[in-house]
Amino acid sequence: MSLAILSSQRSKDPSTQVGACIVNKDKRVIGMGYNGLPDGCKDDRFPWGKAAHECCCECGCGCDECQCSKRRKVEYKWLKDKNFYVCHAELNAIVNSYGNSVRGCTVYVTLFPCNECTKLLIQSGIARIVYYSDKHKDRDTTKASKWMLDYVKVEYTEHKKLDKNIFDMTNEDLKRIVESEDQQDESANN
Ligand SMILES: O=c1ccn([C@H]2C[C@H](O)[C@@H](COP(=O)(O)O)O2)c(=O)[nH]1
Numbered sequence: 507m508s509l510a511i512l513s514s515q516r517s518k519d520p521s522t523q524v525g526a527c528i529v530n531k532d533k534r535v536i537g538m539g540y541n542g543l544p545d546g547c548k549d550d551r552f553p554w555g556k557a558a559h560e561c562c563c564e565c566g567c568g569c570d571e572c573q574c575s576k577r578r579k580v581e582y583k584w585l586k587d588k589n590f591y592v593c594h595a596e597l598n599a600i601v602n603s604y605g606n607s608v609r610g611c612t613v614y615v616t617l618f619p620c621n622e623c624t625k626l627l628i629q630s631g632i633a634r635i636v637y638y639s640d641k642h643k644d645r646d647t648t649k650a651s652k653w654m655l656d657y658v659k660v661e662y663t664e665h666k667k668l669d670k671n672i673f674d675m676t677n678e679d680l681k682r683i684v685e686s687e688d689q690q691d692e693s694a695n696n
């Protein structure tokens with residue numbers, strides 16, 4: 507997970523940086539990725555914002571997290587929404603495995619995978635997902651992910667929360683993370 511967190515730091519997304527690290531049964535890193543624009547699409551030439559929404563629900567919050575069914579896009583400034591362009595961290599981690607099979611591997615992700623990434627992870631044979639944050643758990647995309655994963659019995663587990671920022675960690679802290687991941691792996695295998 508520490509590698510996934512480090513990878514996430516390379517993302518230019520101002521609201522959510524995501525990192526993914528795929529490891530095989532022998533704990534070899536097979537691929538890593540973060541959410542970013544496709545190759546050649548310059549970070550400063552594409553939008554990192556989201557199209558504005560109008561909220562019609564009683565709370566009237568109008569925020570991006572609102573899941574009200576009546577919510578609708580009111581502003582559609584010439585494709586100015588990052589979601590059209592961003593390659594998700596999981597997709598990049600798979601692409602960066604350069605054709606090596608990820609079947610049976612575990613993916614460490616800093617954010618619970620969306621439905622599109624979940625489809626990709628399932629189709630490529632990922633056996634297990636370890637996630638750090640589930641901050642979008644109320645979004646339909648996350649609910650759909652969980653439905654698919656439960657249905658096909660791909661295991662997903664929450665990573666133990668770290669008590670420090672990754673950059674303030676000592677070697678001892680990092681060792682502790684690895685040990686706790688080993689313990690989680692053992693209990694998953696039993
Ligand atoms: O499975 C996922 C889901 C999301 N991401 C990326 C895509 C976006 O860049 C951010 C989410 O932005 P919000 O502003 O929090 O909606 O996370 C991903 O890489 N993998």
Ligand SMILES: [Zn+2]
Nearest residue numbers: 594620622623
């Ligand atoms: Zn995704």
